[in-house]
Amino acid sequence: MAMTPFPARCTARGFGAAWLLALCFFPAVLLAAIDPAQLPSQEMQARYRQLIEEMRCPKCQNQNLAGSDSPIAADLRREIRRLLEEGKSDEEITAFLVERYGDYIRYRPPVQDNTLLLWFGPAVLVLLGVAVLTVVVLRHRSDKAAVPALTDVERRELDALLESRREADDNEESRQ
Amino acid sequence: MFNWKLFIPLLVFVALAFFLMKGLERDPGAMPSALLDRSMPEFSLPDLHEPDRQVSEAVFRDGEPALLNVWGTWCPACRVEHPFLMTLAERGVKIVGMDYKDERKAALAWLARLGDPYRVSFEDRDGRLGIDLGVYGAPETYLVDGDGVIRYKHVGVLDERVWRDELGPLYRSLVREAEDN
Numbered sequence: 001m002a003m004t005p006f007p008a009r010c011t012a013r014g015f016g017a018a019w020l021l022a023l024c025f026f027p028a029v030l031l032a033a034i035d036p037a038q039l040p041s042q043e044m045q046a047r048y049r050q051l052i053e054e055m056r057c058p059k060c061q062n063q064n065l066a067g068s069d070s071p072i073a074a075d076l077r078r079e080i081r082r083l084l085e086e087g088k089s090d091e092e093i094t095a096f097l098v099e100r101y102g103d104y105i106r107y108r109p110p111v112q113d114n115t116l117l118l119w120f121g122p123a124v125l126v127l128l129g130v131a132v133l134t135v136v137v138l139r140h141r142s143d144k145a146a147v148p149a150l151t152d153v154e155r156r157e158l159d160a161l162l163e164s165r166r167e168a169d170d171n172e173e174s175r176q
Numbered sequence: 177m178f179n180w181k182l183f184i185p186l187l188v189f190v191a192l193a194f195f196l197m198k199g200l201e202r203d204p205g206a207m208p209s210a211l212l213d214r215s216m217p218e219f220s221l222p223d224l225h226e227p228d229r230q231v232s233e234a235v236f237r238d239g240e241p242a243l244l245n246v247w248g249t250w251c252p253a254c255r256v257e258h259p260f261l262m263t264l265a266e267r268g269v270k271i272v273g274m275d276y277k278d279e280r281k282a283a284l285a286w287l288a289r290l291g292d293p294y295r296v297s298f299e300d301r302d303g304r305l306g307i308d309l310g311v312y313g314a315p316e317t318y319l320v321d322g323d324g325v326i327r328y329k330h331v332g333v334l335d336e337r338v339w340r341d342e343l344g345p346l347y348r349s350l351v352r353e354a355e356d357n
Contacts (some may be wrong), residue, residue: 058312071277072312075303100310102210 056107192253216324217308224297231298236324241350242270244318248278249286251314256332265293273297276314280295322354
């Protein structure tokens with residue numbers, strides 16, 4: 001009997017933590033609470049969420065439309081909702097906003113002339129790094145290979161040297 | 177022996193410093209208007225003084241360059257720039273006022289109390305034209321030429337300095353253009 005409350009409480013706490021964690025990772029769950037009007041279909045609602053996640057609030061540029069409480073973000077959400085209800089495609093809605101607010105409004109910038117560096121710069125840098133590393137490693141290896149192997153004569157000389165050194169050490173030990 | 181490789185880190189540093197310094201000079205909030213050199217969007221909105229009358233983009237097509245000032249009584253910065261708008265109006269600049277997301281009563285009281293610099297005033301109660309214009313706050317001021325084409329946009333308070341350095345010269349060149357035609 002004494003055992004029952006303990007696991008029960010434990011489970012409840014675990015559930016609460018999981019729920020909190022879920023809320024952290026899915027802000028859309030929170031969002032549903034502040035946007036009262038639902039769109040007619042589940043599919044539209046999903047597209048709406050996707051769009052407001054990917055559009056930047058022009059007034060508060062570190063936030064997306066979903067996360068901003070500023071009046072302009074509310075207006076733009078309303079506008080996106082209206083366009084969705086009119087049956088516009090995601091591309092058309094994006095174009096509508098870009099036409100008015102510029103590329104700035106997109107959190108996911110399109111691949112075009114002035115964003116090439118942004119899109120491919122990091123990859124180019126990584127490739128450059130790999131190239132430099134390869135060159136350094138290869139050169140290091142060939143340096144090593146360039147050291148000529150010992151000739152038989154040299155080897156015998158070396159053996160003799162080592163031998164005499166060992167004998168010297170032995171003598172020293174026996175004296176102590 | 178001169179080893180040029182020793183200078184690579186220095187070169188990298190100089191390049192990096194150059195770009196970082198460039199970054200300091202840039203205003204991260206600056207958002208170029210997407211509507212530059214495009215015609216004023218079409219609209220039909222009630223006149224602020226006579227709500228039964230509709231104002232349309234035609235007010236910008238009379239051959240005279242104009243400023244379109246986006247304002248609202250809820251916006252403290254608009255209160256700050258208001259006296260300078262009065263000065264501009266006195267100098268003969270055509271200013272069109274767009275009362276943005278505001279109450280008509282409050283707007284009329286404001287104009288009665290502080291003076292009315294606008295040759296034409298209309299209200300965009302729900303902010304729809306604001307979205308077509310790419311407005312994201314107030315005050316914002318657009319420079320529109322005599323054919324109704326948007327030529328410049330200033331975000332924030334319009335004061336003597338902004339007029340002297342940015343809008344004024346452009347406005348005067350538009351006036352000259354209009355006179356030549």
